[in-house]
Amino acid sequence: MASRSAPPSMGLSTLFLLILSSSFCPSRSLHYDAIFSFGDSLSDTGNVRVAGLPYGMTFFRRPTGRCSNGRLVIDFIAEAVGLPLLPPSAAKGKNFRRGANFAYTAATALDFGFFNRRGLGSKLWVNSSLSSQVRSFEKMMPSLCSSTQACKAHLSRSLFIVGEFGGNDYNTAIFAGRSMAEVNSYVPKVMRAIKLGVERLIGHGAVDIVVPGMLPIGCFPLYLTLYGSSNKNDYTDIGCLRKYNDFAEHHNSFLQRVIYGLQRKYSWTRIRYADYYSPTLRFASNPTKYGFTGGALKACCGAGGSSKYNVNLDKVCAKPGSSVCKDPSTYVSWDGSHLTETAYSLIADGWLRGPYAKPSIMQWS
Secondary structure, eight states, X not given: OOOOOOOTTOOHHHHHHHHHHHHOOOOTTOOOSEEEEEXXXXXXXXXXXXXXXXXXXXXXXXXXXXXXXXXXXXXXXXXXXXXXXXXXXXXXXXXXTTEEEOOOTTOBSSOHHHHHTTTOGGXXXXXXXXXXXXXXXXXXXXXXXSSHHHHHHHXXXXXXXXXXXXXXXXXXXXXXXXXXXXXXXXXXXXXXXXXHHHHHHXXXXXXXXXXXXXXXXXGOHHHHHHSOOSOGGGBOTTSOBXXXXXXXXXXXXXXXXXXXXXXXXXXXXXXXXXOSHHHHHHHHXXXXXXXXXXXXXXXXXXXXXXXXXXXXXTSOTXXXXXXXXXXXXXXXXXXXXXXXXXXXXXXXXXXXXXXXXXXXXXXXX
C-alpha cells in the first residue's frame, strides 16, 4: 500500500492521530446498540459549558463543553464502534436511543451532603454525583424502550462507561487545604459509591461495563505548580510529584479489587477496568516516543509561557492573559489538568485494542 506523506507543517503526533483515527473503523464482530457514559470532565461532552475557544479548536473548531482541544476518549470509542458522538443528556430535542452522556464537568462520586457535612459544600462547582447521574439515566429509560423486558434487551446490547469518578472528590479536599490523611479516608467511600452505581445499572440490564481509574495527578502541570517542592525526593525520576501519584495508584488498586468482586458476584456481566494511569505515565516518561515534542509536564493552553509548567491561576486557559501553543498535538496536557485530543486518542486505542483495558473493548464484543 502506498504511503502518504504529511504536509511540512504537520507534526509527528498529528500524523499519528490521522492514521489512528482512520483505523477506528467498526469491527464486524463488534456491535453495540448504544453507549451510555457517566463521569466528570474527562468525558463531559456538553452538559457543562465551561469555556470558550481555544477549547474545541482542533476537531470541532468551536467550544462544545469538552475540556480539551478536541475529542475525548468517549468520542473515539463511539467512532470505533460505529455510533454517533454521544449527545449530552441535558440537550433538548435529542433522540438518546443510540446513547447519551450523563457526565458533568467537576462531578463527584459522592453526593453533595458528604462534602457539605465536612464544610466543603461551597467548594463544589456542580451538584452532580454518580448517583444523580444514574437517576437521570433512570428517568430517561422510558423514552428508550417500551417495557422492562425491552429495556433489559436494549441495555444488554449497550456499552456503559462509568467514570472516571473520584478525582474531583479528592481535588475538592486537596484544593481546600485538607490533609492527605483526610483525603485518604474518602477512598473507601468513593469505592462504595462506584460499586453501588455499577450495581444499579446492572439491575436495569447493563452487561458490558467499563470502569476507568484515575490519571497520575502528580504529573499534572496544575499540581506541579500548586504543590511544587524544594525537596528533590518529593519528585519521581521523571519530575512528577510522588505522593500524588502514589495516591492515584492506591485509588486504582482499590478500584480494581472492587471490579474483581463485582465481576465475581455478577458472573453474567462483563466489567472491565480501564487504565488512564499507565499510558499517561508512559507519555511523561518518554514523550518524544509518542510525538509529544512540546513536552509532557507543560500545559499547551495557559499562562503564556510565564511559568515553568505554563500554569497560572490568574491566566487560565481561555481567560484574558492566557495563550495557546501552536500545535496541541505535540503536548500531553491541554490546560494543566486535562489532556489533549492526541493523548486521549492514544488512551482510547489502548482501551479498544489493549493493553489498557483487560480484556479490551474490541476483544469482548
